Amino acid sequence: MYKALGQDSGWIWINGEFVPWQEAKIHVLSHTLHYGSGVFEGERAYNGKIFKMTEHHQRLHDSAAMLGFEIPYTVAEINEIALELLARNHLKDAYIRPVAWHGPESLSVASYKNSVNLALASWQWTSYFPKEVLGVKLAWADWVRPAPNMAPVHAKANGQYISATLSKNKAEKEGFHDALMLDYRGYIAECTGANIFIAKDQTVYTPIADCFLNGITRQTVMQLLKEKGFKIIEKHLMPEEIKNAEEIFITGSAVEVQSVIQIGEQHFPLGAIAGEMKTAYGQLVRE
Numbered sequence: 001m002y003k004a005l006g007q008d009s010g011w012i013w014i015n016g017e018f019v020p021w022q023e024a025k026i027h028v029l030s031h032t033l034h035y036g037s038g039v040f041e042g043e044r045a046y047n048g049k050i051f052k053m054t055e056h057h058q059r060l061h062d063s064a065a066m067l068g069f070e071i072p073y074t075v076a077e078i079n080e081i082a083l084e085l086l087a088r089n090h091l092k093d094a095y096i097r098p099v100a101w102h103g104p105e106s107l108s109v110a111s112y113k114n115s116v117n118l119a120l121a122s123w124q125w126t127s128y129f130p131k132e133v134l135g136v137k138l139a140w141a142d143w144v145r146p147a148p149n150m151a152p153v154h155a156k157a158n159g160q161y162i163s164a165t166l167s168k169n170k171a172e173k174e175g176f177h178d179a180l181m182l183d184y185r186g187y188i189a190e191c192t193g194a195n196i197f198i199a200k201d202q203t204v205y206t207p208i209a210d211c212f213l214n215g216i217t218r219q220t221v222m223q224l225l226k227e228k229g230f231k232i233i234e235k236h237l238m239p240e241e242i243k244n245a246e247e248i249f250i251t252g253s254a255v256e257v258q259s260v261i262q263i264g265e266q267h268f269p270l271g272a273i274a275g276e277m278k279t280a281y282g283q284l285v286r287e
């Protein structure tokens with residue numbers, strides 16, 4: 001029997017109960033395993049407090065609504081479960097993964113008659129990229145982010161991650177840390193699990209989140225940039241517009257703030273703005 005995430009101790013909350021780590025199982029005929037009909041969240045706790053907890057659990061509800069189903073626990077209840085989970089697992093600095101999926105009552109492609117299930121897991125996860133990496137290398141992805149009428153692009157829906165998985169598989173096999181995806185129009189969109197910021201001529205640019213996840217960290221960092229007096233512009237950006245970038249960084253709940261030193265063949269310096277944002281974000285999440 002494999003060990004989930006290489007560990008075999010701890011508790012996972014599933015459908016109303018805390019169960020031992022290795023016993024958090026679902027049926028192989030669960031609808032979501034076959035058709036990707038679920039939603040999930042990714043959030044971090046710092047010193048026992050989950051950063052933007054309510055926003056994450058509200059987004060879980062909103063993502064489910066975009067997929068046409070309702071999570072049978074309120075946002076306030078999910079907040080309580082998440083905090084209880086951390087306490088039971090004796091975790092203060094941790095990653096939390098809520099996931100909601102459709103059960104195995106039917107394998108029709110239609111999901112609306114199936115049960116809605118919810119689980120929350122938490123574990124220690126210090127850094128998304130190897131700790132010693134100061135700046136990450138991104139490959140250009142072959143896959144693009146779809147148009148809003150091709151997929152529920154604003155939902156954090158697990159079925160949508162296949163193009164991200166394929167892009168990150170290829171990127172890692174080629175020696176990159178992650179991949180940068182364009183959208184269906186050819187504009188720069190996002191990484192496989194993070195949003196992107198590009199600094200040029202004393203201004204910070206970030207793509208308009210009109211066909212990908214408007215990250216909670218993206219919104220937080222935009223606010224921090226404004227507070228620090230930086231000019232920030234949301235704009236459709238073509239790949240050639242990164243050519244003279246002074247610095248590039250990416251953001252996400254798992255990634256936090258991470259400098260980018262390479263995209264495809266182009267190299268970028270580690271920059272002061274990313275450094276300042278790393279510090280400011282690090283302070284904010286621990287406040």
Ligand SMILES: Cc1ncc(COP(=O)(O)O)c(C=O)c1O
Pocket residue numbers: 042164190191192193194195213214215216217218251252253254
């Ligand atoms: C595809 C994708 N884009 C962006 C993000 C960043 O979102 P957030 O800052 O809310 O974690 C994530 C991570 O959740 C993601 O999976």
